[in-house]
Amino acid sequence: MKRIVLLIVFLVLSAGCLGGTQTAVTHTQNHTITLTETTTRTVTETYTQTVTVENKTTIEELNKTLSEYSERLSDLNLTLSEREAELADIKAKYASCLLQLALDNESRNGAEFKLLTDREYYSEVLRAIEEASDSIYVMMFSMKYDPDDSFDWANDLIRALVAAKNRGVDVHVLLEDGIESNEEAYSYLRSHGVDVSFDSPETTLHAKVIVIDGRLIFLGSHNWSESALYWNHEVSLMIASEELAERLIGYFKSIR
Structure with missing residues (x-):
C-alpha cells in the first residue's frame, strides 16, 4: 500500500515537472x-x-x-x-x-607654262587634241558623256579623242572606276575603237592629266564635265616639257 501511494505521488510530481518544463521551453x-x-x-x-x-x-x-x-x-x-x-x-x-x-x-630646263583658269582650259585642250599627230594619254577622274546635250563641252573633247584615233593617233584613256557617269564615256570610246579602261577598284584615280605627242601636258583641277568646263572655278596648267611628259606617261602605264 505504501509503495502504491509513493508511486502515485511520484507520477504526479513527474507530470507536474514535465508540464512546467514544457511550458517554459515553449515560452x-x-x-x-x-x-x-x-x-x-x-x-x-x-x-x-x-x-x-x-x-x-x-x-x-x-x-x-x-x-x-x-x-x-x-x-x-x-x-x-x-x-x-x-x-x-x-x-x-x-x-x-x-x-x-x-x-x-x-x-x-626650257619648259614652258601657261595658266588656264575656268573656261580657258576647254579651248586649249580641244585645239591640242585636234592638232595631235602621234599619241594622247588621258587620266581622268570624271568624264561625263551626254549625247543628248548639244551644249556640253565635255562631249566635244570626248568626240575629239575618237576623231584623233580615226586619223591614226595612238589614244589611251584611263578612268576612275567608282564614278557612275564614266560608264557612258567608257562605252562610247570603246565602241569607237579607243583604248579605254578603268583603274583598279581598290584605289581611286583622282588625277586630271592629259599628255599629247610626248611633250604637251595639261594637269590641274578640270574634270571633263559640263560643270567643270563651263560653270565651276577651276585651275590647270598647260606645260610643254618632254621630260615631264615622259614621266607622266610612265606613271600612266604603271597604274593601269
Whole structure:
C-alpha cells in the first residue's frame, strides 16, 4: 500500500515537472522567435537604408567624374581639330613649295607654262587634241558623256579623242572606276575603237592629266564635265616639257 501511494505521488510530481518544463521551453521558443524576427527586421532595414545611401552617393560621384572627363575630352578634340587644320595648312604649303621648285627647275630646263583658269582650259585642250599627230594619254577622274546635250563641252573633247584615233593617233584613256557617269564615256570610246579602261577598284584615280605627242601636258583641277568646263572655278596648267611628259606617261602605264 505504501509503495502504491509513493508511486502515485511520484507520477504526479513527474507530470507536474514535465508540464512546467514544457511550458517554459515553449515560452522561451516563442520569445526567441519573436526576438529573432524583430532583430532580423531591424538589421535588414538598417542595412538596406545604408546601402541605398551609399549607392546614391556613388552614382552622383560617378556622374560628376564622367562630366569632368567629357569636358576634358571635348577640349582635347577641339585641340586635335585645330592641330589637324594647322597640319593640313602646312602640308598644302609644303606641296605648293615642291610644285614651285619643280616648275622653277623645269623652267631652267626650257619648259614652258601657261595658266588656264575656268573656261580657258576647254579651248586649249580641244585645239591640242585636234592638232595631235602621234599619241594622247588621258587620266581622268570624271568624264561625263551626254549625247543628248548639244551644249556640253565635255562631249566635244570626248568626240575629239575618237576623231584623233580615226586619223591614226595612238589614244589611251584611263578612268576612275567608282564614278557612275564614266560608264557612258567608257562605252562610247570603246565602241569607237579607243583604248579605254578603268583603274583598279581598290584605289581611286583622282588625277586630271592629259599628255599629247610626248611633250604637251595639261594637269590641274578640270574634270571633263559640263560643270567643270563651263560653270565651276577651276585651275590647270598647260606645260610643254618632254621630260615631264615622259614621266607622266610612265606613271600612266604603271597604274593601269
